Amino acid sequence: MMTYTWMLVIAVLVDSANGAGSQGDIQPCARIHTSSSVVPLGSPVTATCVIREDCPLVIGQAVHIEWRLGSELILNSLAANESNRVSRIVVPSFNRTEALLVCCIQNCSQVVTGVEIRAGCPPEEPQNLTCQTKFSSPSSLNCEWEPGQRDTHLPTKYSLHTEIRDINENYTYKLPPDVHHYSIPRNEFVLFNDIKIYVKAENDLGVATSAPLVFDPVQAAKFDQPSIETLGVEPKRLGCLKLKWRMSQQQSWFSHNQLSLEVRLWTADSDQMSGPPILVSQVRPSKAVTECCRLLHGTRYLAQIRVRYYMQGPWSEWSSSKSGVTLETAPTGRLDSWMKVSKNHTSKNLDIQLFWKPSKQFRANGQNLTYVVLKPNRRDKRERMCSTNEKWCTFQVSRRVRKVYLSAVNSVGESPLTEIRIYQPKAHTAIMDVTAVPHDDRSFLVQWRAEVTLGLTDYVVEWKPLLNLDLSHIRFEIVNKNQSSLIINGSFEPYKPYGISVYPRFKDGMGPPQTVNAYLRQKAPSVVPKIQIKKTWWSDIEVSWDEIPLQQRNGFIKSYQVFYWEENGSVQVERANAEDRKVILKHLNTPSTYEAFMMVSTFGGSLNGSTIYVKMNSFGWYHILIYHLESQ
Template sequence: MSSGWNWVINALYIPLGICSLGVSGGLVQSCGYIIPESPVLTLGSSFTALCILNESCLDFGNIHANQIIWKIKNSVVPKEQYHVINRTVSRVTFSDTSTLATPLTCNILADGQIEQNIYGIAVTLGLPPEKPENLTCIVHQKSKREYIMTCTWNPGRHTFLPIDFHLKSEWALGALPDCKPQGVNNSCSTDDVQFFVNLEVWVEAKNALGMAESEHIDFDPVDIVKPLPPHKLLVSSAEQPAFLKLSWENQIREVEMELKFNIRYRISDSSDWMEIPPEDTASPRTSFTVQSLKPYTEYVFSLRCMKKDGKGYWSDWSEEKSGVTSEAKPSKGPPLWRKITSHSPNSWTVHLMWQELNRSEANGKILRYDVTVKAKPPLSRRLDKYSVNSTNLTLNLTNGTYEVAVTAHNRIGGSPRSVLLIPASNSKASVKDLKAFPKDGMLWVEWTPPNSNITKYVIEWCLVSDSSDCITEWQQELGTSQGAFLKGDIKPFKCYLITVHPLYNNSQGNGQSTKAYLQQKPPAKGPTVQTKKVGKAEAVLIWKPLTVDEQNGFIRYYTILYKTISGNETAVNVDPSKTEYTLSSLSSDTLYMVQMKAYNDNGSTSGPVFTFTTQKFGKGEIEAIVVPVCLAFLLTILLAVLFCFNKRDLIKKHIWPNVPDPSKSNIAQWSPQTPTKHNFSSKDQMYPERSFTDVSVVEIEVDDKKSFSEQDLKAFSVPKKEKNTSEGHSSGIGGSSCMSSPRQSVSDSDESESTQNTSSTVQYSTVVLNGYRDQIPSAQVFSRSESTQPLLDAEEKPEDNPGGGDSATPQQQYFKQNCSQAESNIDVSHFERAKQVTSPVNEEDLVGLAQLQISGHSSQLCASGPEKNKCEPTLAGALPPSSEGHIPRLETMGLHTATVDEIPQSYMPQTVRQGGYMPQ
C-alpha cells in the first residue's frame, strides 16, 4: 500500500516540477498562473493577486487551493492575507505595497510535505510623474545670424520608474516639432527660432503610472535673446590728462535689435571695478570717452550689451583692454621723515628720508627731488637748497629747529611741498596704549591718540634679527587715524620693532615702541642647560637665552624638567628673562637628568638632556670632619710628647738602657803612656804644690752577718737616685770626683759577667797624677772611672749617718765645698743601680774587705788633709815605696758593720802604683 502511494507522489512530483520549471523555463503547459502578470504598482498603494491552478494538473493528485503558499522572495506571506476562493483559486492581499518585493511566487504543498513552485511574477513599484515647474527659455546668439533657444524646467520628484519629457511648442500657424531632452531630463535646446512671432511652450512628463504637463508660457523669441558681447575693443589716450577713449564693434545687427551698454574700469594694480553710469551708455553706440581719470595712470576697461528696452539678457563681459592717461603735475609731495644722530650737544647728523610717490600720485615719471632746509630763530635765517635723484639726504646741522621741505618734479612740473619740522626736542605728548597684532593676514597697529591736535603720525618698523641690522621702514598716516596696517613686506615668524611718532604743527612727541609677530610657530630649539655649581642638596643651573631668530615668537616662559633615573619628573616654570635657576631639596650623591623647554604662543620645543651628580658632602662638612680630626690628632701627639718627656727616665730605662762603651772609658787614659787630656785651669789653686794619687779600696769580711747593726748596714747600702747628693759625695771610681771629666766611660768589668753582676760591684778610687817620670803637670788633672756601680750610702748620703751629724773628715768637707758646684750639672742617672747580693760570702772575706776599704779611704784622707805627716808612719810598712820614692798616705776611717745580704759585692783589691793604677 505504501509503495503505491509513493508511486502516486512521485508521479505527481514530476508534473509539478515541470510546471514549476515552466515559470522560468517558459514551458507551454503549466500547472497554474498568477494574475495580474508583472504589475507596476504605486508605492504605498494596496494590491491583490490571484493564483489559479489548471484543471489538468488536478488529475495528478489530490491538489487543492488551500495547499497554496505565497512567498515574497524567500519569506512566507502570513496566512492571514490568504483567501481561498475555490478549489483552484487562492487570493493574497497587501494593504501597503511598500513591504512588497519581487518576485511574488505561488507554491503548493503536496502529499509527503514536498513544496513545489507553481508560478511567480515580478512586481515593479514606483510613483507617477509630477508637474514640471519653472519653465524658462533663453535665446543664445552663436553668431550674427545663428541663434539657439534653450528651455529648462524643474522635473519634480524621483519616480523610481522610467519617465519621458517632451518640450512642446505652438505658434499661430500650428505646432512645432517636439523637443526631447538629450542626456538630461530638465533641459532641451532647438535651433528652430523665429523672431517677431509669439510662441506657446510647455513640457509634458509621462511614465507607466501616469502623465503630467507644466504651465504654458507665451513669448517672442527676440525678447529673450542673450547677445554676444562687443569685440575689438580699443583704448586710447585723449588730449586731456584725465581722459581715455574707448571704441568697439557690435555683433548683432541693428535691424534685429538696438542695444544699450554697460562700461566698467579699474586701475591696473587694483581689483576694484568702477562703472560708468547706465544713463550715459543707454543709446546705441560703438565708442565712448571716459572722463575724470587720474593722470599718468593705467586703467583696464571692459563692456557688455543687451536689448535697449531691457528685455532679454545682458551679454557676457568683453575681453579686457588697458590704457594709460597723460602726465600731469604730481598731486602731492613725497612722504618725508628723518633720523637724527647726535655726536655732541651742539652737533647733529640728520638723515632725511622720503618715499617715492605712487603712480597715481606722481602723475608721471619723477625726474628729481628739490630739498630746502631753513633754520628757525635764534639760528641764522640761511636757506640751503639741494637737488637729488635719490630718496635720502644726510645733513650735518647744529642743534636747533629747522624746517625741511621736499618737492618732486616730473616732465610736467613740481609737486606740492612736503614739510617736516625738526625741533630741538620732543616736547609734546606721545601716543598711549600702543599695540600690534595680526589681523586679516596683515600686521595691525593701533594706539590711543594724545589730547592735542595731531597733524599726522609716522609709523616706523624694522625686522629684528641676529644676522642683520635693523633696516627702518616707515609710513605716514593721517592725524585722525588711530590704527593702520603695515604696508611693507611683513614676513611670518619674524619679530618686528614698531614705533609710532605723533607730529604736531610746530613740534613732535616722543615715539612709543612695541614688538609684534605676524605669525608664530614653536621655537626652533630649546635652551641648552648646564650646571654652574653643584652641592649636596642643590644645583645652580645656567643657560643661554634663545636668539631672536630661534624664538619664532614671544617666549612666555621656560620649563625645567628634572628627575633621577628611577624617580618621578619634576617641572619648574621660570621667567624668560632669567638665565640662572637653583634647584633645591635634591638628594646627595645622586645622578639627575635635566631638560629645558621654551614656550611661546604657538607651542614648545625641548632642549638637549643634561646630567649631573650631586656631591656626597655639603659645603663645610668635610672641613667640619677633617679639622677636628686633625686637631685631635695634634693634641694627642702633643700629649704623647709631654708624657714621654715627663717619663723620659722610665722610658729610657725600659727601652734603651745605658750600655757602657769600653772604648770611651777614661780608665784607659790613666796609663802613664797616655798623656793627659784634661786641663782644669779653674782648679789650679786646690793643690798648688804638687799632684797626688789617692786610692781608697775597702774590702769587708764579716764573720757573723748578724753582728751588724741596722745602721751599719745602711752605710753599705746602695744610694738612691738623687742627682745632687750623688754628685756631691761620690769620690770613688764609680762616683763623681771634683774636676773630673763628665764624659761617660765603660767599666772594665769582664764581658762575660752579666749586667746584674756588674751592678753589684763597686769600685772607688780617686786618681790624681803626680807627674809622669818626675814631670810636674802644669795643671792639676783629675780622672775618674765612669763605673756603673752604686756608691756606699755613707759616702753618698751623709744625711743617713746614724750619728745625725757630718761624719766626714775635714778633708772630705773640703772636697764637698770645692766640688759641689762643679759636679752639680753632671747627669747621674747612670749611677743608679739596684742593691743586690750575688752570693753569700764568708766572714773572713767580709772582714778583709772592710779593712781594705777603710785603709783605702783613710789613705785618701791622709793624702788630702793638712796633717798628712801624721798618717805616714801608720802605713809605711803596709805599702812598699814607689819608684819615685813617694809613699801613698792612707788614713783609716770608721766602718759600721752590716749583714752579708746588705753588703754589695766589690771588686778585688786594686794594686796601687805610683802615678795611678792599671785597669782591672
C-alpha cells in the same frame, strides 16, 4: 515570498482553466471587469468577476467566490456574490502603486483569474522652462525644464512643442523617459522671428502643459566672449580712455545689429572696481569704439567687457583684460608727513629723518613720481635737500632752519608744496602704558594713555620690523589727539618681531615716544642655547647660556628651565626668567654622573635642547662626558 507563490499559482491555474495547450480557440475560464486598470492613488476600485458555466474548475459544483489583493484576502463585507458564478468587489481606497487583484474559489486555493491594478497621480505642470540659443557650431536652441516635485508613480512621457508663427511651422519632439532637456537644431528655428515653446507631460491619468515661452531666439542668445583690441587715449581728453573692441570671429556676422555693452574698470594697483560697470546700450559691433571718462589722471586701468542682445538676453562671459593709462596731469593734494629730529653731537646741525605718504586727497596723476624736499635759504630761494622715488629721506639742516617743503613731481608738473615745521624734541614724557596685541591675522591693536594733554595736537603711531632696519620699511599713522587706540594693518608676518612706538606731537615740538615690541603670532624658538658650566662649588654648579638671536626666537622668551637628575634619581628643575640666563644646580652628589637639558618657552610653544652628562668628583671637579641631541 507570498507574492511569488500567488503569481506562480495564478500562472499555472489560469493557464489550466483557460485550456492552455489545447487545439482551437482558447476561451478564458473567467473574466474580471474593472472600472479602470489605472486609477488615482487612494481612489476606490470596483471589479466584477464572472466565471463561465463551462469552466472546468466549477462544473457540477456550487462554489463561493473570494478575492485577494496581492497576498491579502479581502473581507467578505467588501464583496457581493450575486451567484456562485458572479461576484462584485469594491476596494474603497487603493493605496498601493500596483497590485494583482484575483478572484478565486475553495478558500482561494484555486485562482480563477486576475488583473493588475496600478495607481498613481496625474503629471504636474512642468516648471521653469528656459531656453538659450547657442551660436557656436553646431548652432542650436537648448531648452530645459523641471518635471515637478511630486512622484506620479506612473510612466510619464514628455514632449517639447514649438510654433513659429510667421512661417506657420510647428514641431513636436518626443523625449525618452526621465529626460528633461532638448536641443532644437538650427534648421528648425528662425532668428529675428518669435517662437512659442512649451512642454507637455502625459501619463495614463492626464496631461499637463507648462506655461509657454514666446521670444525671438536672438534674445536668448549667449554670445561668445568679446575681445578688447586697444585701450588708449586721445589728445586733450583728460580722465578718459578710448576702448576699441570686437565680437568673436564666429559671430562677426552679427556686427550690424544692436547690442548692449558693459565695461568694468579697476586701477592696476587695486583689486577693487573703480565703480559700478558702465552700461552702453544701442551699440553696434561694426562701430565698436567706446569712451570711458571720469577716471583718475595718469593712472593705469584694467578693463573688461561683456555683451548681450540689446537690453535683453543673458550676458556673455567677461572678456580678457586689457590695460591702458590715462593722460597725466600735475599731482594734486597734500602729503602727510612725519619728521624725526635729533641733535647732531659732532656739529651744530640737526639730523632729520623725514617720512611721508599720500593723504586721502592726494592724487599722483602720473605713473612715475619723484619726491623733492626743499629748504629755504637767505635769498628767498629754495635749496634741494632730497630728490627720491622713495617715501623717506635723511638730511641735516642748521638749527636755525625752521621749516622745509615737500612736493611730488611727475612728467607734467609738481604738486603744491607741503610746508613741514621743524620742531626740536621736547624732554617731558607724555605717553604711558602703550600696549600692542594682535587684532586678527593681519593687524595689531595699539592702545595708550596720555599723561600730558596741554598743547597736544595729535599722535604719531610708528611701526617697523625689527629684523629689517632699512628706513623704507617704517610706516606711520597720524592719530587725532582725542583717540587712545588704533588698529594698524600691514604686511605683518607671524613669528617676526615688530617695534611699535607712539609719539605725542605738541604745538611747539615732539615728545619722546614709548615703544613696545609685538608679535602677530608666536611659536617655539628655532634653537635652544648650549648649556655652559660657569662656576662650581663642592655640591653646586652654576650654568649659563648665550642669548637666542632675535631672528630665531619666534616670540617673547617666557622662561628657561634646566632639568637635571642622577641615575635612578628624581628629576629636579631650576627656572630662570627671560632676563636671567643662568641657574645654579644645587645639592649634587659626588661622585655621581648627572644628565641635564634645557627647555626654552615662548608664549607660543617650547623646545628642548641637547642633553649633557656631567660627572662630579669629591674635589668639586667635573667632567663633561658627552653631548648628544635629543629628538625635538
